[in-house]
Amino acid sequence: MSTSHLPQISAVVPKEGNGQRAGLSAALQALQSRDSKEFAAALDERKRREREWANFSRDKRLINAGGETEEKHRGNAKWYSTTQLSLEYRNAWLAEKVPGKVFLDYACGNGLETLKAASMGASVAMGIDVSNVSVANAAETASREGLADRCVFLEGDCEATGLPDNSVDVILCSYMLHHLNLEYAYPEMRRILKPGGCVLACEALDYNPLIKLYRKLTPEMRTEWEKEHILSLKDVRTAKRFFNVGRIRYWHVFSFLGGFLQGAPGLFRQDF
Ligand SMILES: C[S@@+](CC[C@H](N)C(=O)[O-])C[C@H]1O[C@@H](n2cnc3c(N)ncnc32)[C@H](O)[C@@H]1O
Secondary structure, eight states, rough: OOTTTTTOOOHSSSSSSSSHHHHHHHHHHHHHHHHHHHHHSSHHHHHHHHHHHHHHOOOGGGOOOOSSOOHHHSHHHHHHHTTTHHHHHHHHHHHHHHTEEEEEEETTTTTTTHHHHTTTTTTTTEEEESHHHHHHHHHHHHHHHEEEEGEEEEEOOOOOOOOOTEEEEEEEEEEEEEGGGGHHHHHHHHHEEEEEEEEEEEEBBOOOOHHHHHHOOOOGGOOHHHHHOOOOOOHHHHHHHTTTOOOOOOSSSSGGGGGGGGTTTSOOOOOO
8 A cells, every 4th residue: 555645754753852752753654664465464364354344344446326335334323323422421531631642543443533632632643453445544534634744544453553662641442342352452552551541442342132133133244253252341351450440431221222213303413
């Protein structure tokens, strides 16, 4: 993949400054100049499937008759409009934590949360994803929205980011931990997080019987790995081995029912 559409890292993370900053800048340079084909070839089978799946569902060249990518056409978008409350919580959390900080959108997809962090004043907003199509989409949006000078998008593996130890202040996990092997992802996040850094994980849990049924009825919408790894409280307990886990908030036990009522005018906002 050509990286000519990406901003120079030195413009985003100045080389001057303390050693930590220079270390991050050098690591980002190296990661961004990595060859996409070589990166893909070195992935194991599970990660290659995740990459292919995300590439297929977000490839704008594969727009269907309705003018939408697979993700937009078949994905879970109708449920997202019913998650306004948790979204507001997330936005408030980011607005408090992000300004002036090094922010990482862990498995960023099309990079919407990275862009949000950049516009909230992150000193650098980084997004990493195994899907080169997603990363290219994200970089394109950053350029279009005038945020490219504060964003860095990397095609990479969240389980082995290549970022330096203690280099990130804030990590956001948005609907993605079930795509990873947490035995690798948790220690990796812990390694790159600065002392005093923090993580917000907004993730689906495996308990709501109706959502479980919906998942069973729509297997084509998920990778094989994610079907088996929707988060449970066991994964939260495992997180406690690596992090000081704060309060867990549970959302949307019933509000997802709104997804079935999408046709009813004026009931739910669909502004994503
Ligand atoms: C459901 S999407 C979530 C994307 C984004 N965080 C959001 O909220 O829209 C899951 C993402 O995980 C990515 N992914 C899967 N395995 C990964 C890995 N090992 N390293 C980096 N990204 C990965 C996929 O490419 C996909 O973009």
